Amino acid sequence: MTFVRDMGEAYRSHITMVRGRALRILGVEAAAQDVAQETFMKLLEYRRKGISEDNTAAFLYRAATNLALNRLRDAKRRQELLEEQASHTSPSASDPTDRPALRRILGLVGREEAEIAIYYYVDGMEQEEIAELLQMERRTVGRRLERFCAKAQKLLGLSTENHSND
Amino acid sequence: MTELFARPKPSRDCLSAWQISRFALGDVAERERAVFQEHLGRCEHCAARVQEEVRQVDAAKYERIPGELLATHTPSSKTNLLWLWKPAGAMVAVGFAAVFLVALPQREDSGTRMKGDIGISLTVMRDGSTLFNDTPVEQIQSLRPGDQLRLRVHGPSDTWVVVQGWEKSTWVEYYVGAISTDRWLPIGVEVTSERETRLKVFLCTGVSDKYMAGRFTSEGKCQERELEL
Structure with missing residues (x-):
């Protein structure tokens, strides 16, 4: 748990994490770079209100997640992102986890479920770790993840059997 | 039982992206660090991810601030x-x-x-x-x-x-x-x-x-x- 006071230092030490985090969610470098800048502006804005985050890395990680998710939830931007990915990448070669489908669904389900799903499926965090980062009960994380899966299965037209998140 | 979407790590024990970032930033407690290091000693997948993130964090020290x-x-x-x-x-x-x-x-x-x-x-x-x-x-x-x-x-x-x-x-x-x-x-x-x-x-x-x-x-x-x- 580290508070990094100097903005320049906060930027240089955390930009890799923030940019990588946005890229994993969005899949397009230019969009990830934009989100990274917005994330640091968010930190600046937060501090200008006279509030200090206890843990700079955790603050930035969550802020980047939310800002990237905003883009996926914006229908027009989501479509642009998906088209951009399709034009630059070969899903079968570079995206074996079928991220385009996941991204599409993240933009369609509720924000709370989508956020948890990002931590679980995009970051590979376990439910306990998500609960700790978001400072919530593990059971709440589990419930939201279940809701996400139910909605995703519906959207994908899949049976609800044979899938687990425990 | 299968996951609805594939997850970015080969096993449940592997480090998450958040853990890798914290490790690369040196922002982990002593006890947690020992657990991570023990895993990294036997998991090439995670070791490579950590190595890459540390390299990028080092390179970013010279990055222009917007x-x-x-x-x-x-x-x-x-x-x-x-x-x-x-x-x-x-x-x-x-x-x-x-x-x-x-x-x-x-x-x-x-x-x-x-x-x-x-x-x-x-x-x-x-x-x-x-x-x-x-x-x-x-x-x-x-x-x-x-x-x-x-x-x-x-x-x-x-x-x-x-x-x-x-x-x-x-x-x-x-x-x-x-x-x-x-x-x-x-x-x-x-x-x-x-x-x-x-x-x-x-x-x-x-x-x-x-x-x-x-x-x-x-x-x-x-x-x-x-x-x-």
């Missing part, structure tokens, strides 16, 4: 002392200045006492005007409370700078970072009292992170300059 971040005043509730260093003239890359308080004297003998031969120059702002601009520290005199200083440390490009200040009978670390191309430190100093100011500036070579820089200074492996202003 102008938008540098063009805004930022008070902080932790200290309420953050200010933007904006020296006159365009020769200095503007950076956010974490202000640390130091006390400076207005001694009769004026002048600066020092040990060591690291080249240091200062820009001094007083009441919104530039009093000294990139002036060798030896020539700086008559500082007073409210003066804002910025240090430029002249050293090779592959060195790290450590700045310490003397507070309450002990040396306190104010700044550790790789030296920038323009040699200006991204921190400022505000003069707050009439008491004597003591600063130590270290230049360390062969250093790859903050931990190592701190260790090298304590082991006397860095070039050192002590200032009494």
Whole structure:
């Protein structure tokens, strides 16, 4: 748990994490770079209100997640992102986890479920770790993840059997 | 039982992206670090991810900071002392200045006492005007409370700078970072009292992170300059 006071230092030490985090969610470098800048502006804005985050890395990680998710939830931007990915990448070669489908669904389900799903499926965090980062009960994380899966299965037209998140 | 979407790690024990980032930032507790290291010793997948992230974090130490971040005043509730260093003239890359308080004297003998031969120059702002601009520290005199200083440390490009200040009978670390191309430190100093100011500036070579820089200074492996202003 580290508070990094100097903005320049906060930027240089955390930009890799923030940019990588946005890229994993969005899949397009230019969009990830934009989100990274917005994330640091968010930190600046937060501090200008006279509030200090206890843990700079955790603050930035969550802020980047939310800002990237905003883009996926914006229908027009989501479509642009998906088209951009399709034009630059070969899903079968570079995206074996079928991220385009996941991204599409993240933009369609509720924000709370989508956020948890990002931590679980995009970051590979376990439910306990998500609960700790978001400072919530593990059971709440589990419930939201279940809701996400139910909605995703519906959207994908899949049976609800044979899938687990425990 | 299968996952609805594939997850980015081969096993449940593997590190998450968040854990990898924290590890690369050195932001993990001792006990957790031991667990991570034990896993990294036997998992090539995670070891490669950590190695790549550490490489990128190191490279980012020299990344240009976006102008938008540098063009805004930022008070902080932790200290309420953050200010933007904006020296006159365009020769200095503007950076956010974490202000640390130091006390400076207005001694009769004026002048600066020092040990060591690291080249240091200062820009001094007083009441919104530039009093000294990139002036060798030896020539700086008559500082007073409210003066804002910025240090430029002249050293090779592959060195790290450590700045310490003397507070309450002990040396306190104010700044550790790789030296920038323009040699200006991204921190400022505000003069707050009439008491004597003591600063130590270290230049360390062969250093790859903050931990190592701190260790090298304590082991006397860095070039050192002590200032009494």
